[in-house]
Amino acid sequence: MPELPEVETSLRGIAPHLRGRRIVRLLARERRLRWPVPESVDAAVAGQPIEAVSRRAKYLLLHLPRGAVILHLGMSGSLRVLPAATPPALHDHIDLVLDDGRCLRLRDPRRFGSLHWAAPPVEAHPLLAQLGPEPLSPGFDGAHLYRLSRGRRAPVKTFIMDSHVVVGVGNIYASEALHRAGIHPHRPAGRIALPRYERLAASIKTVLAAAIAEGGTSLRDFVQEDGSPGYFARALQVYGRAGLPCPGCGEPVRQRRIGQRSSFYCPRCQR
Known part of the structure; x- marks a missing residue:
């Protein structure tokens, strides 16, 4: 399973390509991940700009004006930023299509990853609310x-x-x-x-x-x-x-x- 360093590495790889871009739409080829991705997420993210990208524990957060997309890579998930017209492979389940013709693509062969919508306050989302401190933060000793x-x-x-x-x-x-x-x-x-x-x-x-x-x-x-x-x-x-x-x-x-x-x-x- 990707652990904190792997998730942080993914964050640093995708963040420069996402900050300031607008999400045109969410394209779900397979919604049956660890938790089903509700269709309501599609409307929640469409048209919103990505203001920041961060990590909390093993979760990646795409911060939008009206909330955040929470991503978890599960056991075998990975993220790529690539041209949206790139033909999807077998396990390419979710695309966040961007306004520059590219997309953030979630590939997850085992489908143990997840994608969630969090309304403000984002930190109160059930997946985040009870988490302990970050190990690299001053609050951990x-x-x-x-x-x-x-x-x-x-x-x-x-x-x-x-x-x-x-x-x-x-x-x-x-x-x-x-x-x-x-x-x-x-x-x-x-x-x-x-x-x-x-x-x-x-x-x-x-x-x-x-x-x-x-x-x-x-x-x-x-x-x-x-x-x-x-x-x-x-x-x-x-x-x-x-x-x-x-x-x-x-x-x-x-x-x-x-x-x-x-x-x-x-x-x-x-x-």
Whole structure:
């Protein structure tokens, strides 16, 4: 699934082509995405200019004068800006046709992505209202994690992947950040002291910033907006490396299921 760095990479790729353009119409070839795209969205967006493009967690927002289009890429979705006359491929489900003859095209083979209309205030939309802070924002730090973790028995990896705690720390980057912070992914969240949470928050910021700089991590379906792959996979220290030596100590990396997700860690470096 595209995680925060992949979504941020998509944002940076499409935003320069969308800002200031007017949406002529929404063309839906297939409305049966994760949630059906209602026909009322077509009229809501038609004729409106795109004033700004932003990201909240793993959602992309196209800000219009009367609200916003919310896009989620699901497990295999991708966005392209291309001439509107380009023949659609099999899984090209949605076009936002622009006034310059191009379109923003959503391709989603598994149809787990979604498109929503949010009336003002956009931040009150049910998909956005209960989200935690952005991990790269000043509002996210070790004290925040420590405060919310008190009394929590869930594994710390599950805790930091909870979007009510902090957004955008998906499976890959949770494993990598915990390794860099030296924290075992199965340790109960409530049994971690403030200094270790400060180290973990810093590691989350470092890992995500590095992944964004490399254009994300290409695992299975993800490519950048221009079709090129993300390169952070070359820098992964534990994720997907079960049985290979830990870069820090040489101990073989282990794999286990935590919260129904594959987790990778070093039994020597992470306690």
